[in-house]
Amino acid sequence: MPTTKVLKLPTIRRLPTYLYKLLEMQKVGLSIVATPELARYMDIGEIVVRKDLAVTGVTGQPGVGYKVDELVAAIKSFLNWDNATEAVLAGTGSLGRALLGYEGFAEYGLRVIAAFDSDPDKIGTEVHGRQVFDISRLEELAPRLNVHIGIICVPAPYAQTVADAMVKGGIKAIWNFANVSLKVPADVVVQREVIAGGLAVLSVKMARRSRGEEETEE
Amino acid sequence: MPTTKVLKLPTIRRLPTYLYKLLEMQKVGLSIVATPELARYMDIGEIVVRKDLAVTGVTGQPGVGYKVDELVAAIKSFLNWDNATEAVLAGTGSLGRALLGYEGFAEYGLRVIAAFDSDPDKIGTEVHGRQVFDISRLEELAPRLNVHIGIICVPAPYAQTVADAMVKGGIKAIWNFANVSLKVPADVVVQREVIAGGLAVLSVKMARRSRGEEETEE
């Protein structure tokens, strides 16, 4: 209870998916959920589900299951998604626009309140209701907007420059979609997202399958 | 050499990032790369890099490093990315459009040649040079296009229906961006992509950091 348990990255990665399912159940009015159902939905073992839910501190009832509301609250709290965090986004290319258009972030406690770009044609426009500012103003505006999360969607060569500006602007967490490692001070956390990683796994799985080999499940 | 070595998922996920870096080096004319440089770029240990590269079968030279060209070829071959595979995409919402606009796939051996949607306003239009067809024609057109990879970007409630159509259309691999588990025959592989997973990790890291705790690096 007092100290922090070891955090398990795979578990944390799975939590949003649980949350998504649980929110769906809430909408339909379901109040109880048992492990087998979640396991089917997640395509993982029942025991994994129990371990995952355990980290949130929620305790289920034997023979019954878990209370959906409790789980939702606990997961949100664990992820610090209970009160929306505001973020800025740099790079309004196709990926940046996609993220700006993704309504799901609302449920994930993330509100992207402004976008930045270097393209004069884009500066001053709006993307999905958010204004696009000149990227050179990022460092100046971030503190005024009081945001602490930055999302980088610029091409790889510009990512470090943008990251530097974010750090100077007081950003403490960077969600990096550019495929480069960013140098940041120790008190800033970075999460690099490599979408092609999934494609690689898919490719290898497919190749094996077509060769008729059996492989370990993901 | 004869039998298949155990495939390590984390390694496979990292391969595209190596590849990206190596292609960059090729462009600049570098022909040799050593582990420490890659390790810095990847933000992981040197030993991990060596183990990763080992699965491709490439052997480096002590005191020198690896040949960039060899690595590029070996990784592409390992991932079956050496001759482009064609794919279709379902759902031209913001995410679907972003994927259609991502040029990087060319380097990853993926060519999305057609898109599908159910919205009459989108059907018949073009998105980044690819035509958008009525999703009801997916099952009919997929075999004629001779594609075996399908990308699902439709809202979660429609994902299973789309997947069924893809399977009937001869698709053997599905890259699923909808947050649901898909039921498919055993000879079809599915890779589910949960973008919010990374955000969850970032959130937890940030929370820990602000509490002044030390955690294990990712």
Place this chain on the structure above:
DNA sequence: GATCGTTCGATAAAAAAATACCGATTAACA
């Protein structure tokens, strides 16, 4: 109220992945 099937949760075992260690090979340079 007794029995059965279901589910939770703790402990233990297995598998997977990351890390450490160390000898061998190479280039650079005195």
Place this chain on the structure above:
DNA sequence: TGTTAATCGGTATTTTTTTATCGAACGATC
């Protein structure tokens, strides 16, 4: 030619993650 620094690649170890096992709690049914 000898020495030094850098690097690879194999084996061994540790850590992390998944999977298995089992007793106890609960609801439903008879």
